[in-house]
Amino acid sequence: MNSVDASEHYELGATDLPPSLLTIVIDTNPHAWALLEDSLPLSKAIANILVFINAHLACNYANEVAVVASHTQKAAWLYPSHNAPRNRSDHEGDVVMNGATDTTTPETNKYRPFRLVEEQVTRNLKEIMDSTTADDLRGNMSTMLAGALTLALSHTNRRTLAWAEEHGGANTEDAAAEGNGNGSTATNRYSASNEDERLQSRILVVSVSGSIDAAHQYIPVMNSIFACQRLSIPIDVCKLSGDAVFLQQASDATKGVYMALAEPRGLLQYLMMAFLPDQRSRRHLVLPTRVDVDFRAACFCHRRVVDVGFVCSICLSIFCEPPPGSDCMTCGTHLDIGDNAKPALLPRRKKKKKRVNGASGTGTPMSTPTPGP
Amino acid sequence: MASATSRPLEYLEGLPGTTFYKLYQQPSTALAIFRRMLPDLAKCFVMALLYLKDPLPTADLEVWVNSESKKERDNALSILGRLHILSTTLTSENVRAYMVTNPFAASLRQALMGAEDSHSFGVFSQAPEHNLISIADLDEYARRQWEGVMGYMVGTSALSGQRDAVNLSKGVKQLLQAGHLVEIRGNRVDITKDGFGFVLQDVNTQVWHILILYVESAEAIGMDSVEVLSFLFLLSSLELGSSYDKSHMTPNQLRTLTDLADFGIVYQEDPDATRFYPTRLATTLTSDSSALSNPVTGSLTGPAGPSGGAGSGFIIIETNYRLYAYTSSPLQISLISLFTNLKYRFPNLVTGKITRQSVRRAIEMGITADQIISYLLSHAHPQLRKHSAAQSSGKGVPASVLPPTVTDQIRLWQLERDRLRATAGFLFKDFTSLTEYQAPCQYAAEIGVLVWKSDRKRMFFVTRHEQVAAFLRSQKVGGK
Numbered sequence: 001m002n003s004v005d006a007s008e009h010y011e012l013g014a015t016d017l018p019p020s021l022l023t024i025v026i027d028t029n030p031h032a033w034a035l036l037e038d039s040l041p042l043s044k045a046i047a048n049i050l051v052f053i054n055a056h057l058a059c060n061y062a063n064e065v066a067v068v069a070s071h072t073q074k075a076a077w078l079y080p081s082h083n084a085p086r087n088r089s090d091h092e093g094d095v096v097m098n099g100a101t102d103t104t105t106p107e108t109n110k111y112r113p114f115r116l117v118e119e120q121v122t123r124n125l126k127e128i129m130d131s132t133t134a135d136d137l138r139g140n141m142s143t144m145l146a147g148a149l150t151l152a153l154s155h156t157n158r159r160t161l162a163w164a165e166e167h168g169g170a171n172t173e174d175a176a177a178e179g180n181g182n183g184s185t186a187t188n189r190y191s192a193s194n195e196d197e198r199l200q201s202r203i204l205v206v207s208v209s210g211s212i213d214a215a216h217q218y219i220p221v222m223n224s225i226f227a228c229q230r231l232s233i234p235i236d237v238c239k240l241s242g243d244a245v246f247l248q249q250a251s252d253a254t255k256g257v258y259m260a261l262a263e264p265r266g267l268l269q270y271l272m273m274a275f276l277p278d279q280r281s282r283r284h285l286v287l288p289t290r291v292d293v294d295f296r297a298a299c300f301c302h303r304r305v306v307d308v309g310f311v312c313s314i315c316l317s318i319f320c321e322p323p324p325g326s327d328c329m330t331c332g333t334h335l336d337i338g339d340n341a342k343p344a345l346l347p348r349r350k351k352k353k354k355r356v357n358g359a360s361g362t363g364t365p366m367s368t369p370t371p372g373p
Numbered sequence: 374m375a376s377a378t379s380r381p382l383e384y385l386e387g388l389p390g391t392t393f394y395k396l397y398q399q400p401s402t403a404l405a406i407f408r409r410m411l412p413d414l415a416k417c418f419v420m421a422l423l424y425l426k427d428p429l430p431t432a433d434l435e436v437w438v439n440s441e442s443k444k445e446r447d448n449a450l451s452i453l454g455r456l457h458i459l460s461t462t463l464t465s466e467n468v469r470a471y472m473v474t475n476p477f478a479a480s481l482r483q484a485l486m487g488a489e490d491s492h493s494f495g496v497f498s499q500a501p502e503h504n505l506i507s508i509a510d511l512d513e514y515a516r517r518q519w520e521g522v523m524g525y526m527v528g529t530s531a532l533s534g535q536r537d538a539v540n541l542s543k544g545v546k547q548l549l550q551a552g553h554l555v556e557i558r559g560n561r562v563d564i565t566k567d568g569f570g571f572v573l574q575d576v577n578t579q580v581w582h583i584l585i586l587y588v589e590s591a592e593a594i595g596m597d598s599v600e601v602l603s604f605l606f607l608l609s610s611l612e613l614g615s616s617y618d619k620s621h622m623t624p625n626q627l628r629t630l631t632d633l634a635d636f637g638i639v640y641q642e643d644p645d646a647t648r649f650y651p652t653r654l655a656t657t658l659t660s661d662s663s664a665l666s667n668p669v670t671g672s673l674t675g676p677a678g679p680s681g682g683a684g685s686g687f688i689i690i691e692t693n694y695r696l697y698a699y700t701s702s703p704l705q706i707s708l709i710s711l712f713t714n715l716k717y718r719f720p721n722l723v724t725g726k727i728t729r730q731s732v733r734r735a736i737e738m739g740i741t742a743d744q745i746i747s748y749l750l751s752h753a754h755p756q757l758r759k760h761s762a763a764q765s766s767g768k769g770v771p772a773s774v775l776p777p778t779v780t781d782q783i784r785l786w787q788l789e790r791d792r793l794r795a796t797a798g799f800l801f802k803d804f805t806s807l808t809e810y811q812a813p814c815q816y817a818a819e820i821g822v823l824v825w826k827s828d829r830k831r832m833f834f835v836t837r838h839e840q841v842a843a844f845l846r847s848q849k850v851g852g853k
Contacts, residue, residue: 054485055423058404059416061657111404111484111494112612273421281413284442 019062020200020278021159023152024049026078028069028128029143032208036241040264045240048268049206050121054114055276064199066155067121068148071128072140075147078124079117143209145246146220149235153227156201163199200279202234202256210242218246218298225250236275240264245294245305252293259288300329380578382410384585386455393457394476395599396606401494403480405606409658410456414442415449419458419473423481428462428470447820451840494610506650508614511640515652518637522583523572524704526555526564542635552586566739572708573740573748580654583636587629596625604629608639608651609658616648686753692776694727699754711735712745727779732786742787746780796824799838804831816844 026049033042053065067078225246228235234256237247241264251258257274261267274288299306299320310319317330326335385406388396396402407419421437422429438446450471453459458477464470473481525541526549549555554568564572571582584605591601604626611617619627630649633639641649687699688709696713700706701721709715712735715725735745753774761774773780804810810831817823817835826833835841 051485055420058408058481058485059413059420061408111401111487111610114485114487269424272424276420277417278413281417284414284439284445285417286437286439 018163018199019060019064020056020202021064021066021156022053022056022278023066023068023156023201023203024053025068025070025145025148025152025203025205027143027145027205027207027209028071028125029141029209030072030129030132030137031141032143032210032241036208036264040240040267045206045264045267046122046125048271050118051268052271052276053117053121054111055272057113057117058111059276059278064159065117066152066159067117068151068155069125069128070143070145070148071132072143073132073136075144075151076124076128077151078128079120081120081124141209142216144217145205145207145209146217146224149203149205149221149224152203153224153231153233156203156233157231160199160201202236202279203228204236204238204275205247205250206238206240207247208240208242216298216303218303219300221246221250225253228254234279238267238270238275240267245296246298248293249295251289255289257287257289381581381585382452382456384588385410390457392599396603397457397474397476397480399603399607400480400484401610402603402606403477404484405609405658406456406458407481409609411452411458412445412449414438414445415453418449418453418471419481422459422471422473423478425472428464428472430464430468430470431461432468434471444819444821447816451820451822454840494607506616506640508653511613511650511652514640515637515654518635519576519579519654520702520704522549522636525549525562526568526572527704527707528562528564542632544632545635548583548586548590551590552582569711569735569738569740570744573711573744575747575751576654577657580636580638580658584638584658587632591629596628600625601629605658608633608655611651611656613651613653613656616650619647619649686751686755686757688749688752689754689757690727690749690775690779692778694779694782695724696727697722697724698752705752708748711738711740727783729786732783733790736787736790742784745783746775749775796834796836798822798824798834798836799841800832800834801838801841802830802832807831812848813841813845817841 026046028042033045036042036045053067056065057063066080069076069078225235228250233254235247235250235254236256237251237258239247239258239260248258250256259270259274261270277285277287296305296307297309297318298304299309300317301319301321301323304320306318306320310322311317312319312328312331312333312335314333315328315331317328319329323329323335327333328335396406407416411419418434435446450459457474459471460474461469462472472478521541522545525546546555546557549568550557552567553565554571556563556565571579574582588598588601588605591598600623619630622630630639630641631644633655634641634644634649636654637652638654639649639651687705689697689699696709698705698709699722706715706718706723709723709725712731713725713727714731715723717724732742732745736742757774801813807828810828810833814823814826814833817833818826820840822835822837822841824834824836
């Protein structure tokens, strides 16, 4: 009978639950997929991912999806494709619906939004695969993860702003007004409204390439990860083969789900169970996360993944060996190692990256000679 | 969301299991029910179980959910059970396990993957379109028809008949009367208590209300309610702005289509046309309320005219109970005047004050405080929303859009009048021991059906007894 007395406050504001935006980064590195040919060929994986996308769209009328391919040479949009010919102006649509001349083959046994995504993804993927030459593959074994993550992030950002403008419009204007003054636009834009009230976005990386090849992208990848962390966009990682150091850190830092599939054939079930729930549902579920995260970093000079290395005392760049000419390659500061006291300084400067971050106080007094000669 | 979802959900729950079996044959129905009726967590469960070959043991599902979210889990499972989506079986090792029931699972899988050619999602019209109907035209048509229905109920169309009068068909009027939304006395149309509640709801809820009335009355005029219902779900999955072919439809569906055109839910040039267009009222049937508050649908309820623009609301309320409504629509003004003392009227603005007297008058007519508040909330001016968003940025809790003093006071004014609230339900009593009483009571609280309990008398009252009874039975079996 407690509900009858008037002491409770009447709350109706939080009933409108915002939809979620899922950006999927698919690693399309042909080298890695060739290794998986026996258990899960790319075509089958794409089919599984498409069903997963449909499931995501089915969960809410306004849910959105975006797909990015991270290929050997470039990162490209699979959906929505921005350069596709627009034959119909559809400004009111909740999902960006462009392309796909539909009047020719009206196949109606499928819910239309599902079909649009499917057609575009398969067509664009085919285009990418067709445009890849043998020469491209010979020179490059890795995947453009950094570019793909950046594309995903910028798309997320744009949709978040557009969505906020459509619904209430409070956040954007306030953010713009405050941001002009103090230059902290990003934080305002995202923290202005309650986290539940903005577009719920997350990024899913379906990764097949190993980490060694991706080490040369260490810096841009880490930058994207930090951006996601700041905007509280979880990066979920579904690892089909290999084991990428940076992606472990990505999901760890952004509180995403990390799963290395023991049995790639069951991809769809893994996707449905672990990766489908959005942020709201995740609060209620026990999700697989990784306990032992590999925190190693890649050096800035040779992109090697290192356990122990040199760290510039000014900009914290990491090197696997003393940089040539003792000048930091990132900030150009002359470091006091190469010239005279190299062997003597080595044991003291050599320390784990993690400790440098934590206890930088001990490192700084030594490295003051930066003004140098 | 609660108010918007509950009505269709309640109606569906009341259907017998065989009806569900027939309904779930259609992929579009399975998809629509999945999307519209289930809470988030229930969706996760269904999707996780959908592609599993073997049923998932109940214990595994319990482990999957956080221990703090037990209530949400039980609530989700209870809804899934009531809609006949999830059932429990025994696995080969004699463990209780969940599985998605079959016609639903197969249909949902088919909706996701697209299997055989079933025309479940409509057939595009192939005929060349000589006069193209734009989305704006459809919105305008839907708005005019729907406002016509509302105006008929409130009686504004009689007052200002010169404004593009809409001809309501006899069927519409009969339906409104059959649903006890209006009473026709001689030549006069009187709105009932239910009718007042109805006109203050948001459009989506109203459409559902009408559609359910329609389905209920379908049996009476010799149509299969399952067929009508699955046709409605099919409509909700069509795409706005494209035309669909009518030649594949059954006579009953064609008849439904003509009736729905009167409400502005679909558009056809004339009843014999070969194609029809779903309007936004149809395509947003299975969306949630946030999708509905987009500018165009908002203008369906908001002030008439090409105002469009961003945001749909037009009402501003101040903490001193003054109300400003930027509208010139006679329908909206007469709705507001139901619970407000209107003072001034300008070309595009009316102002007034919400007083104890005006609210009591409304309540005497059968309008509840919740209805007033939800009306105000769904039509709140963007400025109000902006203000509340700015307020909430500092604190963790979201500030309410309407001034809390006003909403609380409206409720208090209602409580002055009716201090009793009737809840239909079931009383459990005569437990022999306290422990025997506590377990089912706690379970009832977890699944959200508990209304009242008394530890001293060892009694509790629930709104739904099936699951509690099942729980008691399972306890008994476990005990022996």
